[in-house]
Amino acid sequence: xxxRTIQSAAWICWGVIGCTCWKPRVQSTTGKGLIDDxxxxxxxxxxxxxxxxxxxxxxxxxxxxxxxxxxxxxxxPVKLGDLLHxxxxxxxxxxxxxxxxxxxxxxxxxxxxxxxxRTMEQLQLYQDFYDVPFQLPRCQEGxxxxxxxxxxxxxxxxxxxxxTNSTVLNFEIKELxxxxxxxxxxQKARKENDSTINAKQVFSLFTRAVGGLEELGIVYKSxxxxxxxxxxxxxxxxxxxxxxxxxxxxxxxxxxxxxxYRHILDCLRTNHRFxxxxxxxxxxxLDKLESQSDVISTSENYYIAF
Numbered sequence: 001x002x003x004r005t006i007q008s009a010a011w012i013c014w015g016v017i018g019c020t021c022w023k024p025r026v027q028s029t030t031g032k033g034l035i036d037d038x039x040x041x042x043x044x045x046x047x048x049x050x051x052x053x054x055x056x057x058x059x060x061x062x063x064x065x066x067x068x069x070x071x072x073x074x075x076x077p078v079k080l081g082d083l084l085h086x087x088x089x090x091x092x093x094x095x096x097x098x099x100x101x102x103x104x105x106x107x108x109x110x111x112x113x114x115x116x117x118r119t120m121e122q123l124q125l126y127q128d129f130y131d132v133p134f135q136l137p138r139c140q141e142g143x144x145x146x147x148x149x150x151x152x153x154x155x156x157x158x159x160x161x162x163x164t165n166s167t168v169l170n171f172e173i174k175e176l177x178x179x180x181x182x183x184x185x186x187q188k189a190r191k192e193n194d195s196t197i198n199a200k201q202v203f204s205l206f207t208r209a210v211g212g213l214e215e216l217g218i219v220y221k222s223x224x225x226x227x228x229x230x231x232x233x234x235x236x237x238x239x240x241x242x243x244x245x246x247x248x249x250x251x252x253x254x255x256x257x258x259x260x261y262r263h264i265l266d267c268l269r270t271n272h273r274f275x276x277x278x279x280x281x282x283x284x285x286l287d288k289l290e291s292q293s294d295v296i297s298t299s300e301n302y303y304i305a306f
Contacts, residue, residue, distance in 0.1 A: 018098040019086045083107040083115060087296040089306075102306050103298055105256065147205075150189040154209035157182055159218060162230055170222065170229045173206045182206075217284030221276035231281060232288075237274065241285045244268060245295050246305040258302035261286055 078084060088101040107114055158176060162168055176182055186205060190197050197205075210228060213219045219228045220237075231237065244267045248259045265282045268274045286303055289295045295303045 017090075018096065019084070019088070019101050019104070020093070020098050021101045021104060078104075078106055083109050085298075087298065089293050103256075103296055103304060105298070150185065151205055151208045151212065153185050153189075154182065154205060155212040157185055158206075158209055159213060159216075162218070166233070168230060169233050170227055172226045172228070173203060173210055174226070176206050176210070177202055214278055215280055217278075217280040220274075220278060220281045223272050223275055231284060237277070237281075238285055238289070240268060240271065240274065241282065242289055242294055242305065245286075245289075245303055249304040254304065256298075258298035258304040261301050261303065264303070 083106075085105045085107050086099060086101045087103045088099045090097065091100050092098070093100075109115060161176075161179060161182065183202075186197060186202055210219065214221065214228070217231060219230055221227070222229050229237075241264060244264050245259065248254050248263070248267070261282050262279065264286070265277065265279055268277055268282065283301075286295060286297075290297060290303070293306070295305050297303050
């Protein structure tokens with residue numbers, strides 16, 4: 001069984017939770033993981049009690065050296081009172097809730113500025129978000145008939161159309177113009193402005209609306225011309241990003257600090273299929289993977305895999 005080596009308290013604004021890091025299994029360098037009963041057999045004239053005792057003492061000494069080596073291989077030694085940055089899964093162990101630390105880093109903060117800044121950030125979060133009652137946004141009585149307003153209305157309508165039609169995995173912009181609910185927005189704007197809109201202008205409005213969805217990380221443009229893919233329905237993209245993070249996390253350069261999302265994007269774009277993926281799409285996928293506890297962010301825009 002693994003051995004618990006670090007147990008500290010992660011202080012948050014209104015509570016304390018235990019943090020645990022599990023020491024890896026000790027691997028024998030001699031190729032013998034367990035004691036063989038035949039090694040210490042008392043049968044035979046050549047084996048005496050003294051030699052067996054000496055051999056067992058040497059075995060214990062070698063195991064102690066392996067344990068000491070394993071402890072030295074921990075990323076950073078810590079002592080009571082040190083400030084740690086800990087990330088991991090929240091779980092229950094023997095009836096107590098704790099954080100299973102998959103990543104921890106010693107924070108050098110002699111003036112306590114980092115701890116104070118984090119405390120102030122949490123107070124501001126509670127004031128602005130956590131303690132504020134949720135309210136539905138008010139619907140506007142009159143729509144915005146300007147070109148920017150039409151694009152925004154189309155963007156929201158397309159996002160709603162994609163969310164309600166789970167069978168739509170990808171689409172072309174010209175296909176959106178065949179949806180009656182979407183074209184109704186364009187026709188309404190035409191009537192309010194008392195003007196005509198030709199096919200080229202309609203295509204331009206839909207292109208700008210889809211571009212807004214691409215910036216939000218909802219769709220991405222594939223390697224095929226004018227074909228857009230819905231991100232949440234592309235399992236290949238999500239698995240590709242996760243594989244890249246796992247592979248890069250094994251490298252010494254990224255094993256502790258993690259790899260930047262731009263580096264992940266560069267690795268992803270080497271696949272011709274994902275050459276049109278935008279940075280916001282990668283950030284959206286990484287946020288989703290972090291919510292699923294598949295990856296963790298070691299700092300802003302840096303990620304490692306469990």
